[in-house]
Amino acid sequence: MRHLLLALPFALLPVIAHAAEHHHHDHHDEHASLGSHEHGVAQLDAALEGTVLEIELRSPAINLLGFEHAANSAEDKRKLADTRAQLEQPDRLFGLSAEAGCKLDEARLESPLFAGKDHEHEQHDAGTHSDVHAHYRYDCSAPDALTGLDLQALFEAFPGTEKIQAQVIGPNGQQGKLLRAKQAQITF
Numbered sequence: 001m002r003h004l005l006l007a008l009p010f011a012l013l014p015v016i017a018h019a020a021e022h023h024h025h026d027h028h029d030e031h032a033s034l035g036s037h038e039h040g041v042a043q044l045d046a047a048l049e050g051t052v053l054e055i056e057l058r059s060p061a062i063n064l065l066g067f068e069h070a071a072n073s074a075e076d077k078r079k080l081a082d083t084r085a086q087l088e089q090p091d092r093l094f095g096l097s098a099e100a101g102c103k104l105d106e107a108r109l110e111s112p113l114f115a116g117k118d119h120e121h122e123q124h125d126a127g128t129h130s131d132v133h134a135h136y137r138y139d140c141s142a143p144d145a146l147t148g149l150d151l152q153a154l155f156e157a158f159p160g161t162e163k164i165q166a167q168v169i170g171p172n173g174q175q176g177k178l179l180r181a182k183q184a185q186i187t188f
Helices: 002-022 059-064 074-087 119-125 151-155
Strands: 041-051 052-060 102-110 133-141 148-150 163-170 173-179 185-187
Touching: 052 059, 052 173, 059 133, 074 102, 074 133, 148 163, 163 185, 173 185
Parallel strands: 041 163
Antiparallel strands: 041 052, 052 133, 102 133, 148 185, 163 173
């Protein structure tokens, strides 16, 4: 399954490129490039295979925290702890249908900002941007009832996230879609 998620961005590049050409009348920044660090834009990959649902979310830290530097002030430390707590409860963020019976098996959060003060200081001094990478693995007892994801709660929890380039693989094939707060659903 992990290999499937890693291949997903590359498999969907032609779809996204075609969509970008087809919607040329949209704003220039409408279609974020995959793998780039663009403030306000996050990437989400999801794959449903059998009873296993895997979701990966990659975002610049500023979208989720409002900053990308080491959390030095009490306010920054509180925001970091709050954001981590929200990301550790993905059921609230992805709008999974209760009928699908999806239970979280694994959740991993990675970011230099979560790693520790020395590493955060090096990251910030090097002039690089901080990202947050979250990986979730669910086991769904009734995967046929899982028709898609609804990211409305994620947009509400993290208002710095303006767009999410979502890519999914499911029983009906693969698709990519640019999601916004007002259009936050993607189907499998």
